[in-house]
Amino acid sequence: MSDTDIPETTGRAPSIRDVARLAGVSYQTVSRVINNSSALRPETAAKVRSAIAELKFVPNQAARALATSRSKLIGVLGPRTPTHGVASMVQAIESAARAAGYRLTITNLATSAPDDVRSSIDHLMQQSIEGLIAVAPQTRVVPILDELKLPVPVQIVASTGTATSHNDQTAGARAAVRHLIELGHTRILHIAGPRDWVEADHRMRGYLAEMDANDLSPRPPVLGDWTAQFGFEAGLELLRTEDATAVFAGNDHMALGFMHAVRAIGRSVPEDISVVGFDDVPESAHLWPPLTTVRQDFVGIGTRAMTDLLAALGEATGEDSSSDPAQLRLIVRSSTAPPSR
Incomplete structure (x- = not known):
């Protein structure tokens, strides 16, 4: 195509009719290309796509919605x-x-x-x-x-x-608590998520089930709000009133806040108390000490x-629908250790 073939669009965005003129086809043909119609010759579709690229044409989504319902x-x-x-x-x-x-x-x-x-x-x-x-x-x-x-x-x-x-959140929570029990902890607290969250309920059930399976008495879970601030405030209260040697937090942010509370009262993780989180957010590996947690593929x-x-919706994506991303894995880092004697 020569420069003289390019439609003048100065002062406005190129339209579907500009693309049609440049490609030498009807605007209906351009519309079919935009909507990935298979009822076109490959050379025609290629010519339209070339015109779209040359004009830097961006289809109007609202107009497409009106035209295609x-x-x-x-x-x-x-x-x-x-x-x-x-x-x-x-x-x-x-x-x-x-x-x-x-x-x-x-x-x-x-x-x-x-x-x-x-x-x-x-x-x-x-x-x-x-x-x-x-x-x-x-x-x-x-x-x-x-x-x-x-x-x-x-x-x-x-x-x-x-x-x-x-994704079996209950099993993930049980793995976290089991890890603490295998280290020798028997006095384990749980800081749970909000009462009306599905995940919080499943993780709390996992804590209670694993404690019961090992004939250990669970402490009443503390209901939190997923935030580090709550973990910090709950930590200050729990560390004053409880003699636990380990904490399983319902997510990594509450675990982070709890670890801050431990340091704030002059104690340390994991020497004085072990901490496990849940989610494995990107920052978890860089806390000090790095946080033991349950990883999931969000x-x-x-x-x-x-x-x-x-x-x-009847759309083929080419994705493998048989693969299951919902796998949980306990990631053991330095925030857990056997209880001090």
Whole structure:
């Protein structure tokens, strides 16, 4: 093509008709190429893609939605308190969605009250979403989703996994507590996550089950909020009133706060008290001492959720749906040791 063939688009973004003129085809043909239609000759499609690249044409998503009656929009319902795991899963969902030609619209719950849950879902549905992913939902979100019987595919994804990828949080918690018991600890505390979080409940059940299986008396779990600040404040109180030699925290951030409290009162980890977390956030390996924790594949879980949703929408992704990213692994570092005698 010569310079004189290039349409004049000074002062505005190039349009689909500009692409059509440059490629010497109809704008309907350009539309078919944009929508990956197979009913075109390869040489025609190549000519259109060359024109798109030359003009740096970006398809208008709103116009495509009107023309195709497809919004290509996925709704994501997030928790009111996003965590590292939630953020990692949402990033993975967004990457997988973009690769498949979809976009995300995200709403975080103001509270976990039923009216707020319904209002948030209604807000997403008003945007003509084609599917919904509920990420790390509080326990009361699931029955509301079932009750609403939404007219679009729904995927529920948490650290516990997806509908097709199950992550046994209870087993992960039991592995953490078992590690402490095998080191010789018998007085083990548990700082749990919020009462209405599915993950927190499963991890607390794992703590109680492993203590019971070893004929040890569990201490009443302390319900936290996933934050390092809570771990710190709870640590100051627990270290004043309890004679435990080990703590299993429901996530790494509360474990970090607890370790701060240990240092603040002049004691040390693991010489005076061992600490285990859960999640293996990137910072865990760089704490001092490095934190023993339970690792899980948040990115894999988020990608699997989007793959499953695309399958429900009839979209082939080429991903191996038989692989299971929801594997937990105990990572032993320097924050745990046998109790001092």
